[in-house]
Amino acid sequence: MTAAERLTALESLDAETLCARAETALGALVEVMNRETTYLRAGHMREATALTGEKTQLAQDYVTLARAIQRAAPRLKAEAPTRIDALRRGHEALATQMAENLRVLATARTVTENLLSDVARAAGNTARPKTYGAAGQAAKPSTESMKGISINRAL
Template sequence: MTAAARLNALDTLPADELCQLAATALAALVDVMNQETTLLRAGHLRQASVLTPDKARLAQDYVGFARSVQRQTERLKRDAPQAIDRLRHGHEALATQMAENLRVLATARNVTEDILTDVAQIVGQQNKARAYGRAGTITADPASSARGIAVNRAL
C-alpha cells in the first residue's frame, strides 16, 4: 500500500473510529512514557532504554493519527465533537507527560555526566606522576585527568 493510499484510508475512516484509534495510540504513548519516567527516576537506565523502540513506534503511530485528525478537523468537529474534546484533553496529558519525561531524562543525563567526569578526574589523578612544583606543592595537570575515559552521550 502506498503512502497516499494509507493517508486516504485514515482520512476516510468514520469520525468516531479515527478518534478512537488516535486516542488509543495516545494513551499507549502516555503509558510508555510514564513507565520510562518512573524507571529513570529510580535510576534504572538500562530498563528504561528497553522502552525506547516501543516509545518511538507509538509516537510515530500517534503522529500519523494526529495528522489525519488535523486534516479532518472540520468533519470530526461536526460528526464527533465529544471525541475531539477527549483527544484534546488526552493531548494535554501527553504534553504534561512529555515535559516531565524530558526533565527526568535531562536530570539523568546530567547526573551520569557528573559521575563520569568525577571518575575520569580520579582515574587521571591516580595515573599521574607526582612531582613538586616551584611553590613546593604537587602540581596538577587538568588536561590529563580524562585520559582513557570515554563518555557516551547517547542518553
C-alpha cells in the first residue's frame, strides 16, 4: 500500500476512530519523548539512545495520522469538534515536550563537547616538555609522547 493509499484509508475512517488513533499515537510519542528527556537529564545516554527506534516509529505514525486529519479537517470539525480541540491541545503539549527535549539534547551535546575538549587539551599538555635544556631552549617533545585525541564534531 502506498503512502497516498494509506492516507486515503485513514481519511475514510469515522471521525471518532481517526481522532482516537491520533490521540493514542500522540500520547505514546509524548510519553517516549518524556522518558528520553528524563534519561538525558540523568546522564543515561545509552537508555535514551535505546528509545530512538520507538520514538521514530511513533513520530512517523503520528505524522501520518496528522496529515489524514488535516486533509479531512472540515468533516472532522463538523463530526467531532471536541476531539479535534483535544488533539490541538495534545499537539501543543507535544510541541512543548519537543522543545524541552531539544534543549536537554543541546545541553548534553555541549557538556560532552566541553568534556572531550578538556580531555584532549589535557592530553596534549602532558606531552609538552616542561623544562629547558643545557642550551637554554625548551627540550623537543619525544616522538613517542602522546599526541592528544581528535574530536568528531559532525554529530
